[in-house]
Every structure is written in C-alpha cells, then in structure tokens.
Amino acid sequence: MLRRERWRLLLVFIVVVAALITVFPIKGRIRLGLDLKGGAHIVLQAKGTPENPLTGDSVERLLAVLRNRVDQYGVSEPVIQRVGSDRIIVDLPGVEDPQAALELIGKTALLEFRPVLSVSSQVPAAPHRENYDSEESFQRAQERWQEAKDEIDALALQMEERQKDDPSLYVARDERGTVYLLGGIAVTGRDLQDAKTNYDNLGRSVVSLKFNSEGTKLFDTATKENVGNQLAILLDGAVISAPVVQERISGGQAQISGKFTPAEAQRLSIMLRAGALPVPVEILENRSVGPTLGSDSIASGLRAGLIGAGLVVLFMLVYYRLLGIAADCALGVSMLLLFAGLVSLHATLTLPGIAGIILTIGMAVDGNILIFERIREERRAGKTPMAAIDSGFRKALTTILDANITTLIAAAVLYYFGSGPIRGFAVTLSIGIVASVFSAIIVTRVLVSVLAGNRRSSWLV
C-alpha cells in the first residue's frame, strides 16, 4: 500500500469515528419538522381597521398577546415570530388538536357586556321530513318555519334602521339565529382581572370572571340599571348568552355559561386572561399535522428507505462483485455522514427531507458507477489493474464533480426560495451530495486500494 493511501485510510477512519460519535445514539439528536413530529404551523396577517389602524406598536402587542396565549396553553418550544411588517408565524409543535390551536391563535376574543334593548323570538328548528306523515303537512310546516324566519329577518332590518340613528346601539345574533338589539358597551374584557374554568351546579362548564376595580364599578352600574332585564355577553361580536339580571352584582364576579365543552371553556378562559388581540388577524396559511400521521410518515419513509437501499446494495453486489462491496461500504459511509451532517448543522428533518435522503441513496452510488466503468475501460485498453484503478479514479473525478455541482445549484436555489418542508429537502439533498462525493472519491478509493493490495488485483478488476 502506498503511503498516500495510508493517509487516506487514516482520514476515512477519523471521519467515520467522528460521524459515529455525532450520530449515536440517534434518538433525539435529529430535529424533526412539524410534518413529522406533528403540530401546527400558522401564518397570520394582522388587519388594521379604520378605527384601529395597524402600527408597529399594535403588532408588537399582538405578538405579546399571542405569546401569552400559547404559553398558557402549554406548548413546548413554540416559535412565534414576526415576518415583514404585519405577518406573524406561529409554530406549535406537538399540538394534538389542530382545530383547537387554530381557534386559540386566530380568535380576537373581544369580550363585551351590553344591555339587551329588544330581542326577537328564537328561530325554530327547520322541519325534518321524517317527522311528518304526509308531504302536505311537511310543506305546511316548512311554510310556517319560513314565515317565522322572515318575521325575524324583518325585525332585524328594523333594528338595523335604529342602529343607523344611534351608532352606540348594536345588532347581533347568537348561534341559534335570535336577533338582539343591544345598548352601548357596559364593560369589556379589558377590565378583567382573571378568568377561570369552573362548573356550575348543573355540572356544565362555565367561565368565571373576576373584574378589576374599574371593571367592578362598571359591572355594578350595569347590573343595577338592568335588574329584571337581559344583559348580553358578546364574544367577537356574537352573543354567547344573555342572562336575565336577577339582582345588582357589586362583588366584581360574573359567570359566562354557554354550551361549552370543558376544552372550549378552557380555551376561552386562556384567551380572556391573555387579553383580546389588539387588532384582528386573518389566517393566511395553516398546516397542521396530527402526531399519528407524523410517526406514520417516519415509519413509511424508513421502510421505503431500507427497501430502496437494500435493492441498490444488491444491485451493486451482483453487477460489480468485489468492487460492489467497496461501493456498498461507501454508500454506508455517505448515509452515516448525511446523518452526522444533519445533526451537527442542527438541520430540521421533514418529510420531503426523507425523500431527499432516499434519492441520495440512488445518487450516492453514481460516483462509484462512474469510477468503476472508467476502471473497466482502462483495463480494456490494456492497462495493468493498479494503473487502471489509478487512472480510473483520476479521469472520473472531474465528471463526478461536474455532474454533482449542477444538482447542488438546484438544491441551493430550493433552499433559498423554499420554506419549511422544502427547505428540509434542499438541506438533506445538499448534505447528501457532498457526503456521497466524498465517499466516492476518498472512501471507495481506499477500499479499492486495500482490496487490490493483496496481489489478487487482477481478479478484482
């Protein structure tokens, strides 16, 4: 073995040991993207209104409220960052219920108490055909239902007319379609001190509120003036409930009972504690993956990768025999280096990233194939095995570099323009290319030299 080969062998040895130390134990060392770990990625656009224009300050307050909500919801390692002047990215890893996360982030949660000035009757439930004996009676029921609805709509129009005359009034509906004409704002969520989830004596989930001193005063006045009347509780402009005020409440305590599930009540109280969003937001983009899909993706990616790698290893062995062993070892080293690269660059592994790794399995042996084909050609041209190996490696080198640099250019562009998962793909592809070029021109070379060194080189190539 030449002295140069010894140095190469040492280099390979050091690199492999370093990579092994970096990678093992693999558990927990590789950062997983939201699409593998499960979680929600939400992009918000802050929306200014004429009365409430968007300023740097309001976006900052928006961030603070969002952080507060997310912290109280109990998400580990959330990312909440501002992009540009008015966009906010919220990443919530490991969130089990994407629907809940969306509500928690996207709801303004503006709480208002307003006295009820007048109220329509309830919209009755639409008739169902099954409940009627004949087509005729069903038709009649439908007509009656339509009449009732039209009546309420007419009333709503009247109320809106009155609202035009007096802008402090407000017309709102509840979820069952009942229309309310409401007086001016009595108290808002800004005057809250605390909000908690509780159960009332019927066992239903409720949110109990505690006002601060200012809020206590306002609530006291509102209840005093409206004994015997309804006081509506509105969230983001919709009526949640409108209980009748039985007596004046001066202790600063109130209770919202709607038809909440315990989880909904929990979220509402978090949002009320954290405060309303200073400006409304629109959800521009939202990608949520449940944890089961993420682990399924990892499992199927792993299976596809192992099958793919197995096929490639087998092919190289069958086609190139002894040289194939060298190529398969080099493939192993490139995979090891790829994972070591991911760990040490703190790169995030995503589902397209796994695809990038699997693609790399195929491309990694390309360098070896180029070299081996070249060695065979040199042998056919009549060179001795050692000379053929030497010039095979030398001549294949520029081809390998040229062929891989173009793919690297594409990967770099992907990294620059892509986001999230795509960026993960670009990263694994780039690391994979570098690792496989190193393996082909250094690792394979050492292995082939070792194999060729024991005098049976003519058998080798």
Next chain:
Amino acid sequence: MFAKKVFNLDFMKYKKVAMLLSGILLLLSLGLLLVRGLNLGIDFSGGVLVQVELSKPVSVGDLRDVLRDGGFAGSTIQAYGEKGIIIRVAADSDEAQLKVLEVLRQKDSDLKLLRLEKVGPVVGKQLRQEAIIATVIALVGILAYITFRFRFRFALVSVAALVHDTLITLGVFSLLGREISLPFVAAILTLVGYSLNDTIVVLDRVRENWKDYRPLGLDGMLNKSVNQTFSRTINTSLTTFLPVCALFLFGGPVIADFSLALLVGILVGTYSSIYVAAALLSEWYSRYPAKS
C-alpha cells in the same frame, strides 16, 4: 472478470426517429398543458385540505354525496389505504375547514383528524411566483455553469434536454390530473439537476473524444461517447429508480406525487441524455460546423 459488456450500438442512426418522437411528446405535453392545464393543489390555488382516518371504510361516492349536501360540491376526494381520506376544497375561509370536518363527522363521528391545511389566495399566489422565480434562477445558474465548464452549444443542448424532461413530466401530470403541490416543485428542480447530471456525463465524454471528430466523423464520435457511457447511464438510472420506486410504493400518500414526478423524470431523463443532447449536437454541428 472485467469488461463484461462493450456496447457498440449505432445510436445516431435513429436520431431522426428519436427527434420525431421527442417532438411529438413535447407537442402532446404542451397541448395537454394548454388545454387541460395542471391540477394546481391548494398550495398554489389557495384552499383547504383535510386528511382524516375514518373509523370504518366508507366509499368515496358516499363521501362525495355527504360533502355535496354540506355545500362542498367542488371538492376532490382522494382515498388511500383502507380508511384514509384526503379532501381538498377550493373554499377560502377560516370556517370552511372546520365545516368540512363537521360534515365528515356527521357521517363518521369517530374519525381521526390527521392533517388540516389552509392556504389563503395571497399566499398561494406568492408561492406560485416564488416557484417560477426559483425555477428560472436554477436554470440560469446551471446554464452559466455548463457554459463555463464546457462550450456554449453544450450548455444549450443540455438545457434543451432538461426543458424536454421537465415539459414531458409536467405533461404526464397534466394527463393523469395529479396534484401539483409544493413538494412537486422540489421534485421538478431535483429533476433538473438529475437530468443535467446524466447529460453532463455524456457531454463530458464527447468533449474528451473531440479528437476523434476527424477520424470517426461527427456521428461516429458521438456514438462512441454514448456507447462508452451507456452502461453507466443505465446503471445510475437503475440505482436511482429503485429507491424512488420504493418511496413511491411504500412512502405513504403524502409523498406519492413527489416520487411519481421523479420516476417519470428519471425515465425521460435517461432517454434524453442519450438522444436529445447527443442528437441535437449531431444536427447542430453537421449543419454549422465549429470554427476550428
């Protein structure tokens, strides 16, 4: 045990046939793209995606009826595995995705929500623009690199080969009506790199064999180059094809379209590195010989 196979095939004899075939495929693809267009996924067109696992198998037809009654007539439904369902709706409101879920829950109250995505039209448009800009920049960068390393004509024929591969892959996707999503763009750009990788290996050999231009003639020299790299071209295509095939079959529904694009691209790319690039060079140099 060396020198198993020495190829000596007359590739250039069929260059006219190959160019005709490529021409027809390209025209078909362009026609498909113009007439049928691409099935842009919610990443680019904006919309809502809901992926659920049902508690019991339900037929797609049933689900379509349920969704239509719920007001989502234009939704696409993709079933995978036994109980997996992916639904895409063009609607754009925060309520739409919750409503789709609600409609589904009426049909199957025990379903498991796996994935929820919403892309607003603003973001969709932005992603579309970024994808186009990224592709253009990648092409220009690669063209510049090959011009720097080889000759300008080489660069142009290799870009022609990769445009050929990309257009035909897009054509196949248009034909199959498969969805174009963000990972698809990644697949296309990877394809661009891969297609070039193949072409460059052939062109690299052409450059090396340039000295044989006089004794062998243009087509003889090109034939020699293609033959010398032939077993490499086939082997590399095979070793890339096998893992991607495994990914397509076993990688799960989320990544299937991505792998399909790569599979088509590898097949077309292998063909184009032999025929498109070399055949174009043959035509070009025989009509306008290089000034030496």
